[in-house]
Amino acid sequence: MDANELGRFGEQIAADFLVRQGMVVLSRNWRCRQGELDLVAADGRRLVVCEVKTRSGTGFGHPAEAVTRHKIGRIRQLTRCWLAEHRVRWCEVRFDVLSVHCPPDGEPQVEHLTGVF
Amino acid sequence: MGLAQSWSVALSGVDGVPVEIEAHVGLGLPGLALVGLPDAALHESKERVRAAVLNSEETWPNRRTTLALSPATLPKGGASYDLALACAVLAADRAVPDNGLLRRTALLGELALDGRLRPVPGVLPALLAARRAGLASAVVPVSTLAEAALVAGIEVFGASRLRDVLAWLRGSTSVLVRPGEPDPVRQPAVPDLADVIGQAEARWALEVAAAGGHHLLLTGPPGTGKTMLARRLVGLLPELTIDEALEVTGIHSVAGRLSPSAPLLTTPPLVSPHHSASLASLVGGGSGLARPGAISLAHRGVLFLDEVAEFSPYALEALRTPLEDGEVRISRTEGVVRYPARFQLVMAANPCPCAPARDVDCICTGHARRRYQARLSGPLLDRVDVRVRMLPTNAAELADAAPAESTAVVRERVLQARARAAQRWSGHGWRTNAEVPGSALRRTFRLARAAVRPIDQALREGRLTARGADRCLRLAWTLADLAGRTQPDDHLVWAALGLRDPQVAA
Numbered sequence: 001m002d003a004n005e006l007g008r009f010g011e012q013i014a015a016d017f018l019v020r021q022g023m024v025v026l027s028r029n030w031r032c033r034q035g036e037l038d039l040v041a042a043d044g045r046r047l048v049v050c051e052v053k054t055r056s057g058t059g060f061g062h063p064a065e066a067v068t069r070h071k072i073g074r075i076r077q078l079t080r081c082w083l084a085e086h087r088v089r090w091c092e093v094r095f096d097v098l099s100v101h102c103p104p105d106g107e108p109q110v111e112h113l114t115g116v117f
Numbered sequence: 118m119g120l121a122q123s124w125s126v127a128l129s130g131v132d133g134v135p136v137e138i139e140a141h142v143g144l145g146l147p148g149l150a151l152v153g154l155p156d157a158a159l160h161e162s163k164e165r166v167r168a169a170v171l172n173s174e175e176t177w178p179n180r181r182t183t184l185a186l187s188p189a190t191l192p193k194g195g196a197s198y199d200l201a202l203a204c205a206v207l208a209a210d211r212a213v214p215d216n217g218l219l220r221r222t223a224l225l226g227e228l229a230l231d232g233r234l235r236p237v238p239g240v241l242p243a244l245l246a247a248r249r250a251g252l253a254s255a256v257v258p259v260s261t262l263a264e265a266a267l268v269a270g271i272e273v274f275g276a277s278r279l280r281d282v283l284a285w286l287r288g289s290t291s292v293l294v295r296p297g298e299p300d301p302v303r304q305p306a307v308p309d310l311a312d313v314i315g316q317a318e319a320r321w322a323l324e325v326a327a328a329g330g331h332h333l334l335l336t337g338p339p340g341t342g343k344t345m346l347a348r349r350l351v352g353l354l355p356e357l358t359i360d361e362a363l364e365v366t367g368i369h370s371v372a373g374r375l376s377p378s379a380p381l382l383t384t385p386p387l388v389s390p391h392h393s394a395s396l397a398s399l400v401g402g403g404s405g406l407a408r409p410g411a412i413s414l415a416h417r418g419v420l421f422l423d424e425v426a427e428f429s430p431y432a433l434e435a436l437r438t439p440l441e442d443g444e445v446r447i448s449r450t451e452g453v454v455r456y457p458a459r460f461q462l463v464m465a466a467n468p469c470p471c472a473p474a475r476d477v478d479c480i481c482t483g484h485a486r487r488r489y490q491a492r493l494s495g496p497l498l499d500r501v502d503v504r505v506r507m508l509p510t511n512a513a514e515l516a517d518a519a520p521a522e523s524t525a526v527v528r529e530r531v532l533q534a535r536a537r538a539a540q541r542w543s544g545h546g547w548r549t550n551a552e553v554p555g556s557a558l559r560r561t562f563r564l565a566r567a568a569v570r571p572i573d574q575a576l577r578e579g580r581l582t583a584r585g586a587d588r589c590l591r592l593a594w595t596l597a598d599l600a601g602r603t604q605p606d607d608h609l610v611w612a613a614l615g616l617r618d619p620q621v622a623a
Binding site for chain 1: 148
């Protein structure tokens with residue numbers, strides 16, 4: 001499994017995880033000129049924008065540590081684009097990080113960090 | 118989600134301030150924030166602590182972690198908080214129990230990336246502060262354990278790895294090292310006074326200086342034994358009392374120059390900086406918070422400035438206030454530090470740049486001679502009680518087989534004189550004649566009119582300053598102590614004037 005496949009696999013697991021939590025996934029891999037949002041979901045009251053990080057091991061650190069200050073800024077910018085394109089006037093937004101740990105031999109584990117930035 | 122506290126100590130000069138370290142592990146992206154005015158070295162401890170924890174087979178909390186060092190307004194620096202930071206994080210993450218042990222233990226030590234504990238300077242003053250703050254125990258790097266064990270009334274443990282400290286916090290009692298019997302204090306070998314040939318007057322001056330704690334200037338041609346004499350002065354001085362020894366050891370601990378096996382300094386230190394010494398190395402300095410200089414390392418001991426005319430004038434003039442106050446206060450960006458600096462100054466100099474064996478052979482111009490001697494300023498010389506002009510050793514003295522008086526003999530006389538002085542001043546808190554303020558000499562311990570006549574005369578004729586007069590009185594008291602008299606008479610005052618400045622007495 002190369003890095004791209006691992007990333008897509010992780011996103012699939014993350015999406016299933018959110019659905020199991022009772023959320024509705026609105027967009028997956030939504031793209032615009034500035035970049036891509038991994039998952040946009042709704043939990044009934046508010047919009048949940050998720051960044052999915054998948055790692056096969058922790059040798060390079062915890063998956064969530066890879067969400068840098070720069071990336072946070074870009075996700076906020078992309079969220080504004082998403083809201084504009086979907087003509088959402090106003091709604092509450094929460095930013096989550098889903099870290100998916102896929103060990104080569106074993107079940108993937110999902111960790112859900114809510115409202116982190 | 119958790120909160121935990123641990124304790125460490127910040128040092129400002131030789132005074133310690135207990136620092137409470139709080140760790141909070143809470144919601145958010147993984148990250149570590151360190152607050153409480155850390156300097157660059159302390160900021161880097163984030164990386165050291167994390168690596169050390171991971172390499173000690175512990176898990177680092179993958180949550181938002183905040184570390185706060187309190188009092189928050191006190192600037193903190195150095196690597197000595199590493200151990201306390203690591204323990205606080207792991208306790209907040211509930212990896213080690215927060216069972217109160219952490220809240221009554223001072224933790225000191227720098228962490229290596231592999232979890233080893235490295236020694237830090239200033240353990241002795243830090244533990245004195247921890248004891249004052251009511252902490253019951255302390256964990257220090259194992260190589261500083263002997264130094265830590267000098268502090269009575271606090272239980273000290275030595276650790277070599279973070280892993281052992283964590284095991285101790287989890288309840289195993291035998292993993293940390295307890296201090297053993299202290300090594301017998303090794304007396305540094307001080308050369309014997311019997312090695313010095315001839316120089317009866319200079320030897321006498323050295324004895325007087327040792328008996329009263331007076332400052333001393335030796336001038337004379339090269340090869341007459343100025344340096345030899347000066348290096349033998351510490352051998353004549355009494356051993357430090359236990360309080361003095363702790364005070365001196367504390368200063369040397371802050372400077373990071375204690376021997377790990379036998380740290381307690383019991384003999385007066387001899388510090389002899391090279392004449393290229395800078396102002397900062399002499400009085401103390403450095404960026405951020407000042408570190409102790411040579412004059413503080415010579416506290417309760419001897420500061421020997423060889424070839425004093427070669428020192429930079431700025432460095433020498435900076436000695437003037439510490440000589441009077443017995444301490445030095447240095448301001449830097451992060452605050453003012455006070456270091457004790459009650460030292461005995463011994464200076465040695467040549468009379469002129471060419472410095473021939475016999476003074477008549479001098480080829481220097483009068484101007485060059487004067488300029489050389491002017492490098493020692495009047496105000497500084499005024500603070501020196503005993504000034505001796507040394508003469509070349511002659512052939513008869515060299516051939517004389519009879520050994521000169523040894524250190525042991527002279528020391529006995531010095532100790533007796535010091536005992537007399539200490540008894541006389543005991544009600545006032547002074548120990549040597551040099552410490553007695555001038556007002557006390559002129560009022561409480563006033564001498565007979567006839568006895569002080571030589572001083573009055575010199576004052577009237579402008580050959581002596583008011584400070585010089587006080588210093589003459591102190592010197593006269595020392596001469597009386599050495600002679601076994603209860604009070605100096607006019608002969609001893611004359612002799613004191615002569616020792617101070619031969620030209621004034623003439």
